[in-house]
Amino acid sequence: xxxxxxxxxxxxxxxxxxxxxxxxxxxxxxxxxxxxxxxxxxxxxxxxxxxxxxxxxxxxxxxxxxxxxxxxxxxxxxxxxxxxxxxxxxxxxxxxxxxxxxxxxxxxxxxxxxxxxxxxxxxxxxxxxxxxxxxxxxxxxxxxxxxxxxxxxxxxxxxxxxxxxxxxxxxxxxxxxxxxxxxxxxxxxxxxxxxxxxxxxxxxxxxxxxxxxxxxxxxxxxxxxxxxxxxxxxxxxxxxxxxxxxxxxx
Amino acid sequence: xxxxxxxxxxxxxxxxxxxxxxxxxxxxxxxxxxxxxxxxxxxxxxxxxxxxxxxxxxxxxxxxxxxxxxxxxxxxxxxxxxxxxxxxxxxxxxxxxxxxxxxxxxxxxxxxxxxxxxxxxxxxxxxxxxxxxxxxxxxxxxxxxxxxxxxxxxxxxxxxxxxxxxxxxxxxxxxxxxxxxxxxxxxxxxxxxxxxxxxxxxxxxxxxxxxxxxxxxxxxxxxxxxxxxxx
Amino acid sequence: xxxxxxxxxxxxxxxxxxxxxxxxxxxxxxxxxxxxxxxxxxxxxxxxxxxxxxxxxx
Numbered sequence: 001x002x003x004x005x006x007x008x009x010x011x012x013x014x015x016x017x018x019x020x021x022x023x024x025x026x027x028x029x030x031x032x033x034x035x036x037x038x039x040x041x042x043x044x045x046x047x048x049x050x051x052x053x054x055x056x057x058x059x060x061x062x063x064x065x066x067x068x069x070x071x072x073x074x075x076x077x078x079x080x081x082x083x084x085x086x087x088x089x090x091x092x093x094x095x096x097x098x099x100x101x102x103x104x105x106x107x108x109x110x111x112x113x114x115x116x117x118x119x120x121x122x123x124x125x126x127x128x129x130x131x132x133x134x135x136x137x138x139x140x141x142x143x144x145x146x147x148x149x150x151x152x153x154x155x156x157x158x159x160x161x162x163x164x165x166x167x168x169x170x171x172x173x174x175x176x177x178x179x180x181x182x183x184x185x186x187x188x189x190x191x192x193x194x195x196x197x198x199x200x201x202x203x204x205x206x207x208x209x210x211x212x213x214x215x216x217x218x219x220x221x222x223x224x225x226x227x228x229x230x231x232x233x234x235x236x237x238x239x240x241x242x243x244x245x246x247x248x249x250x
Numbered sequence: 251x252x253x254x255x256x257x258x259x260x261x262x263x264x265x266x267x268x269x270x271x272x273x274x275x276x277x278x279x280x281x282x283x284x285x286x287x288x289x290x291x292x293x294x295x296x297x298x299x300x301x302x303x304x305x306x307x308x309x310x311x312x313x314x315x316x317x318x319x320x321x322x323x324x325x326x327x328x329x330x331x332x333x334x335x336x337x338x339x340x341x342x343x344x345x346x347x348x349x350x351x352x353x354x355x356x357x358x359x360x361x362x363x364x365x366x367x368x369x370x371x372x373x374x375x376x377x378x379x380x381x382x383x384x385x386x387x388x389x390x391x392x393x394x395x396x397x398x399x400x401x402x403x404x405x406x407x408x409x410x411x412x413x414x415x416x417x418x419x420x421x422x423x424x425x426x427x428x429x430x431x432x433x434x435x436x437x438x439x440x441x442x443x444x445x446x447x448x449x450x451x452x453x454x455x456x457x458x459x460x461x462x463x464x465x466x467x468x469x470x471x472x473x474x475x476x477x478x479x480x481x
Numbered sequence: 482x483x484x485x486x487x488x489x490x491x492x493x494x495x496x497x498x499x500x501x502x503x504x505x506x507x508x509x510x511x512x513x514x515x516x517x518x519x520x521x522x523x524x525x526x527x528x529x530x531x532x533x534x535x536x537x538x539x
Contacts, residue, residue, distance in 0.1 A: 026515075033511075037504075037508075041490075041500075041504070042484065042490060046494070051494060051495075051496060052493040052494045052495075052496045052500060053493070053496040053499055053500060055493065055496075055500050055504075056499065056500055056503040056504070058504075059503055059504050059506075059507035059508065060503065060507070062507075063507050063510070099514055102510045102513070102514065103510065105510070106506050106507045106510040107507075109503065109506045109507075110503035110504075110506055110507055113499050113502050113503040113506075114499065114503060116499055117496055117499050134427045134430055137423075137426070137427040138427050138428075140423060141420075141423045141424035141425075141427060142424075144420055144423050144424070145410065145411070145420060145424055148411070148414045148417070148420050149413070149414065154413065154477070154478070157477045158410045158411075158474070158477065158478075161406070161410060161470065161473065161474050161477065162406075162407075162410060162424060164470075165406055165428065165470060166427075166428070168466065169427075169428050169431070172431045172459070172462075173427070173428075173430055173431055175431075176430070176431035176434045176435060177430070177434070179434070180434045180438070212511075215511055215514075215515070218515075218518075219514045219515065219518055222518045222519075222522070223518050223521065225522075226518065226521045226522050226525050229522075229525045229526070229529065230525045230528075233525075233528070233529045233532065238529065239529070239533060242526055242529045242530060242533070243530075243533065245526065246530060
């Protein structure tokens with residue numbers, strides 16, 4: 001069992017196994033996202049209250065979900081890296097962080113833009129928006145910490161500890177921001193007042209969400225592969241592989 | 251056997267605690283600067299906004315808490331830096347006494363020198379912010395409890411950045427988001443007291459956060475220090 | 482089809498600015514990530530090739 005895990009997590013083996021998988025994920029994302037986008041933008045009926053502005057949901061919800069899933073992935077990788085010292089987990093955590101940060105920003109931006117037609121303002125100190133903003137800061141902290149170390153390995157371990165601390169704190173932050181929000185009584189809006197969405201509205205949302213996850217998987221997988229090549233650039237199998245791709249071109 | 255072990259643990263804890271206190275007291279600037287910083291920040295707010303007492307009092311809980319939080323953040327660098335530079339920390343990690351216990355002793359000493367004084371100073375600054383004297387006790391209590399939690403959480407960050415050359419800004423970037431829950435409920439306690447509402451629920455939450463941080467932070471900080479040392 | 486004309490679709494019945502800017506932001510972020518991955522691969526590959534050549538020469 002352990003041997004199997006270590007073999008599977010060895011960069012070389014992982015690189016070989018994932019060679020087949022990566023194009024599938026990219027393809028899945030390339031099918032699901034355009035179909036979902038076209039459906040959501042052009043074919044889904046307008047919301048009876050928010051009219052056509054509700055179409056922002058098709059990008060807002062997937063990016064917000066990715067922002068949180070990405071943090072969860074980083075935390076899982078942190079445990080795997082710290083406990084079993086599997087380098088592959090550190091690589092995944094490293095490449096996932098910028099993706100998660102960009103998704104958090106995208107979710108904040110689309111939420112703010114959505115705020116104009118629905119609330120009449122860019123920003124309200126709504127519990128969800130606030131905790132999303134804090135999540136963005138957590139991402140920045142983790143990324144900055146990783147690059148503060150001269151040695152890659154130390155940076156990886158520090159970032160792993162911080163993502164674990166962050167993941168313990170995240171529910172506390174969310175809960176306290178919500179509490180604080182109800183205390184203030186200023187923003188009594190809620191983002192998703194879904195009075196049982198009709199099928200033609202939620203199916204494209206589902207497609208977008210699945211497509212976004214496929215893209216997430218594809219980006220993380222491919223960047224993990226790049227990072228493996230970069231870190232193992234002295235290894236013979238990497239050399240052989242690269243010269244092989246070179247030969248194919250000529 | 252176990253009692254003997256427990257005895258030596260207690261001695262190690264006491265020794266580290268007293269040693270840190272002594273070192274701090276000797277370096278007056280180290281424990282004085284955060285306090286002066288605290289007072290300075292509080293002074294800046296009325297100058298930047300308004301001297302109007304009715305307005306100031308609504309901001310007072312927030313100003314006091316943000317200023318105290320920044321003062322704690324500023325003081326965190328002193329927690330491990332010197333011991334790291336002169337190699338004491340490495341000896342502590344190698345000693346047979348568990349590292350989390352020694353780290354906890356250092357945190358306690360730090361709280362006595364950098365957390366508790368903030369709480370004791372808060373009534374004076376509260377006066378300047380037009381805070382009614384009836385809430386002084388609650389303010390000091392919330393700051394005493396809150397600053398302990400802040401130090402516990404911040405210690406993890408200080409331990410992680412101890413090997414980084416210019417870690418100050420990085421530490422703020424990492425730790426400030428984690429401080430938000432403490433800030434919300436800490437300032438909330440004072441605000442509730444101002445409104446004349448029962449503050450015990452908020453104090454209880456603040457206490458719960460302290461308990462959770464106390465359970466996790468010494469262990470996490472020790473692990474972070476070990477990471478910083480093993481390269 | 483929820484829209485009668487192309488113009489209506491582009492203006493989103495008055496919500497065009499919001500819908501399109503939000504979509505542009507998110508889809509743009511996805512696109513940047515996807516392009517970045519491939520540029521990164523090329524850069525890593527070029528770096529390794531350069532090193533192989535350098536070592537072959539010496």
